[in-house]
Amino acid sequence: MKYNKLIYITGLLFCCLTSPIVATAAEQDFREKCLSYEGPDIGNQYPVISSHAYFVPKNSKMPLKIRDRNTGELLKNQEIKSDLCLLKIILGPGAPGDKNMPSTSTGIGVEIWLPVPDEWNQRYIGVGQDGFAGGIEVKAADIVSEFGSSALRAAKDGYVSAAYDAGHAFKDGSNGSFGLRTDGSVNWPLLQDWAYRGLHGMTLAAKQAAQDFYGKKPKFSYWNGGSTGGREGLMLAQRYPADYNGIISAYPAINWPSFATGIMWPQIVMQQELGHPIEADKLDLVTQRAIRACDTTLTGQHEGYLSDIHGCNYNPLKDKDILCESITNTTKSCLSQKEALAVNKIWFGPTMDGNYIDPAKNNGVEKSLSLGHLWYGYNRGAILFNSPVSYGVGPAGITPFTIGAHWLSIVTQDPSLADNTFVNEKNPSRDGWKKLPYSGEYSYASIFIRSLQQFGSMNGTDSADLREFSALGGKIIHWHGLADNQIPVGGSINYYERILSSSGGLEQTRRFYRFYLAPGLGHGRTGAAGLNPPTPGGNSNDGFGINYALIPALEKWVEKGVAPESLTMPLQPGETSSRSWCLYPQHLKMIQGGERSQRKFECVKDATW
Template sequence: MTEFKGRKVDWRLGGTAASILFTALVTGCGGSSSPSTATAPLTCDDSLKASFKPDAQTTVLTVTAFKKGEPLILSGAASPSTPMASNDICMVKLNVGPGNPGPAGAPSTSEGIGIEIWLPAKANWNGRVHALGGGGWQGGSAGSTTAIASSSAAAIAGNEGAVSSTTDTGHAIAGAGSFAMNPDGTINKPLWTDFASRGIHEQAVKTKALATAYYGSAPKYAYWEGGSTGGRQGLNLAQNNPTDFDGIIANYPAINWTRFITSELYPQIVYQRDLSGTPLTKAQSALVSNAAISACDLVGGQHLGYIVDPSSCTYNPVQDPNVLCTSSGGNNATSACVTTAQAQAMNKIWYGMTADGSVPDPATDNGWIEASSSALMGSGNHRWFGLTRGTTFYSPNFVGLASPDMEFPISSDVVALELQNSTIAGSGFANATGNGQSLWKQLSYSQLSNAYDRGVALQTNFGNINTDSPDLSAFKARGGKMLTWHGLADELIMPQGTINYYNRVASQMGGLAATQSFYRLYLAPGLGHGTPNGTANPSAVVPNFAPGQMYTLITDWVEKGIAPDTLTLQTTSGSTTRSMPTCVFPKKVSYLSGDPTTAASYSCS
């Protein structure tokens, strides 16, 4: 599938500009073709607004040149925290229509997809595109003429010398799913499509086209990097637009979108149905989660403070007198003790969503069995996976899935959209038929399961947001390379879902060896959702990826043919340093001998 297929490209750019754009679109990155004529490339000023016209739906909104050391700000006064330009860079903002018409101010009304592109000084360009993904519902200020959306993209352009970009995926309101419902309560198909896939494809196409026109030659290589929603976007690009990027980093990806996000509401439903609406306190979940860590983190006679292999952890608080209250037959008399019902609620949260609220004995099934399957998870009573044992129920970085403060808002938004009832969502969801009223609290286990099924059935209307196709044959055939890491203590996206997807890819693509020739997965013990410690143990020193480590690996693989193998992760906290290898899946870290806090004491097998 070529990038210009189905696009209304305006070839009336003037001979050279049209030739440059045509070359970029047809050859993609790494192509050897070059324009047959020459003309001056574009400049970073308002003349670019008239000069860059890749198609009838694209408008240049603003062009701003920043000198090295200038504050990265478009309006208002700079503050001490305002980032500064690390080098001379040019920011260009685009709008790509048609958007979605509607009443002014309605969340579903959109003028189009906003794209913010950062261009290094022409003498500093390294010939690469290094585009960035987003998070959550994305949205934001990529299409705003008064606010900068991504200082990270600006830093890539300034420090690395690559062209970078980001997008609002078609809606400016960040943090809520209201854009996905029309004012009359129906599904907003155009913006679901923009959010799910079209926005990032337009980001890729327009970023490369602008780079080609600005520098006078096409990018040699294009890379995508993202985590969470950005990870889902990377896999979406590989599945549906395989020529957009040469290399993709798709970390802790939000694939299986409606499946796992519907299940993210499950812990709160457990609180409502099993505990009369009274959540576990932070002290209670911390007590029991740390008991799970202590039961499963022993390596070489030493407690690491985090669990290396949660798939083998079968800790059951119902049978642990050290966490059970004396009223439940335990010996814990503190305010953090849990009743038998509360302990079983934790087992349910760890096992994951079931259609009827049941949970097996962890010794028989701790919730990991389906992760190793090559069949898509969710058709039986076990609808989706749960948080791994030892993972925190709440987080200082975002609302946790089992937080006592509130539900994870994206989950209640998604269930409201699946059931097409805005009042089910939390208070942040706005719609003319009724704003969110948190009526999710009234849902039974079977009703939540029905919402799960509705989400799957509505994929066509939802822009195929689940991004769960295992067919990556076109991406492999074009020579693409992809890397994913997922923390085994992810607080939001269960790593079992990524493992299940990778096994499905291997089955589709002819086995592990064939899959690993272009796509490799790493599982990192103790790491959270892009956080350095996803466990309930705040003192844990969890070995982590170094900044830029994955990007170096993907560029070496694409440009030099060096396939990554076992990696060493390392973290220093104060005077304490911890290191550990992370293995190419399905290999696991195996302790050999020696100090269990150093990577040299392990192997991959």
């Protein structure tokens, strides 16, 4: 195989100019192997287009800038305490075309971190992406991408680790412009790289790099991903069951053709019912009213978030304290009848005809969808407006959640349906989604069905057949926040219920797959400003860190056969009994009340679930 040899020694030169270190013979050998490495040979299906290598000596400053995954900031001069080798690799074949167009790609960008041999724990961790993935930084020569920074976090602890860009580099995870070619046709090669092909290539490359550096491949391989990364984990279990021994799938973007189209439901509802978005203050008001009506189920006191979404049937149309007294009232302290109706429809989720069921009879949280109910809505308690707490995303915000708008354009091959962030030359018009009726020949419902038909087999990631993964000894920990405002938790509940049916029931399923619901958590972080709900690792705003705190439990299950039961959380202020994430379908119950210091909790299953 021929390689385009692009070997960088920036890290070595930086070290030697600022803080000379006397290396042992083994360390010297590792450094030389790193800087001369030409990339992993993993066959003609994934040819190495280019390979860059960086050696970072222990007790030195990282020569590359690092994109922080939580804040988005570029960090400089990060201290590295152990010898590390960073490989930046591009795997082909990519997609030819004008280099300035989103439909063009040089290949799948991969960042691989390797610790010095004496510190390698013989494990490998793959790190997931988000949204449409992509971004220029995985392939960039002077930056560690935000996903590579998560991989670095694992490498510091002795793991070989890897992240990737899913095969395209345009913009960021919110932008799906790569999904259409310049003529408006579906860009199947790049969509397939994003859906599954890039995942497998990254995994093969990381394992082969371990073989080349250490003389053996990892003994255990783990996946750590949330959102699209959660979908990627389940895609691996479904399509490449031998790639990983253990998978953490957090708030996964599974059921993509349904979920991604469903993202636009709140916007469609507001256009159809009102002709404009609902103001943020009003959305916040109705959300807080819903929380206030339903957040005392656990302790009898207001918690500020919901612990039970199944039993919350709050209906603003029945709340006289929130409804405006006059249809001419335009203040932000109340909702009109039409606005309250729209919110109910948003909470219920997409339907074939735009109608919904009274929340007293069905609040939208169903194990399986009722007739005409296309997909799940966002739970009462989830932030609906464009809030900084949720990265500026809000499904009913002033501007649409771009992933949904872009997906409509990809499905229909019509760029005019997207918002103005979608780049394609076929049609300069934008925001055509505003004109879509609920139903009809060319409507929201028809596009929803087309999305399922055309893309279900590519990236639906909804197959309930995990027999091969289970037979190989694979294990899955899957969790989802009850206040997620980007991916409705109903999709995860629905998927796990189907797994239960296909795997022979609860006892059989729990042998390899365990599912948890997380009260108070939104999309990988706290579900509301000022809240710090019980969270693994203790920081509810550190999405990767929450998952990373679960890795020891996954390793114990995979390597020692000790399965996790309820997951104990750090103590809440003033409480002496820990709360837990309960193993589905259990839920948390307070078995002793009184003062905060006297409370005791345990996971139970009763008739309400």
